Amino acid sequence: MKLPPILNHLFRILLGGIFIYASLDKIWEPGLFAKTIYNYRLLPDLLLHPVAILLPWLELITGIMLLANFFPKTSALVQLILISVFTLAIITAISRGLDIQCGCFSLDASGTRATWWKVGENLLLIALAAVVVMQTRLGMHYSLAQSADHSD
């Protein structure tokens, strides 16, 4: 089902904006972000710094790409994969009894904790990213069909 273009744009901009916002604190404080990743006890220590440095930039750049409607399908797909991985990480942290900071947006000590509530929020984001991926895919076919019509 193809959504009205206004909703398409709204969802794409919303998803891009959320990812840009989520990346800023992490880019500014990679050390704190590395600590947050460490608290999940999922990655080997050797990967803490590279992931803490690269991941926020991936969030920012895919966010900007979505806002600019440049590579929207691939950007949304990358974001969909990222949110899914983050959500799995939170679920494993909760199931292992870890009482840790989520590190999703703010890295402050008072930031959101990794809880089931956060998992619920992330599921909404996953749904949003999935809609954007599907709609950009449909939109691409639609514009290809349109350009084929125009060339006739």
Add this chain to the structure above:
Amino acid sequence: MRRTFFELGSLAGLVIIAAVLSQLFFPNRISFFTKYVETEGADGSKLIPAILLNSIHNSNSQPASSDLENIPPENPATISTGDVYELFQGKSAIIIDARDLEAYESGHITGAWNIPYHKFLDHLDMLDPLPQDTLIITYCDGEDCNASIELANALVSMGFSNIRYYFGGWNAWLKDNYPITSGSAQ
């Protein structure tokens, strides 16, 4: 499919360029490779990532050798089980349990206060009367938690100058059969 790979490649390239540039110019940069510090756990010394302490920023700048004598003592610094016990016996340090209330009530180092790290802003009234040079030791379960380090860092950022984190924590204390108490009395 080819187009998707091209776009993924472009994204990866942009991310790497941006990350490299940020590491050149950002004030809060960290090194690309994880650095380690040695600390004492329940089973002897162990290496932990240096990012767990607040000593990582601008880590590429080394002090000149002439300045080495003027370097202040590390704060927060790690402390061994033996040293914690010595201070415990002499009642010459405040010991803070950084775990949550439930864990604290089920058993803690005798005389330890309970300030769960993620609720530490709710306990500022306990810390306010303390002089800034008070010797404070923080601990949590042990090597698998780092609330003790987080709380130690928070106390340092509040201005306390004599903070130690007991990395071996509750597990190391229990292992050596040192005095413990259960319940909520602080």
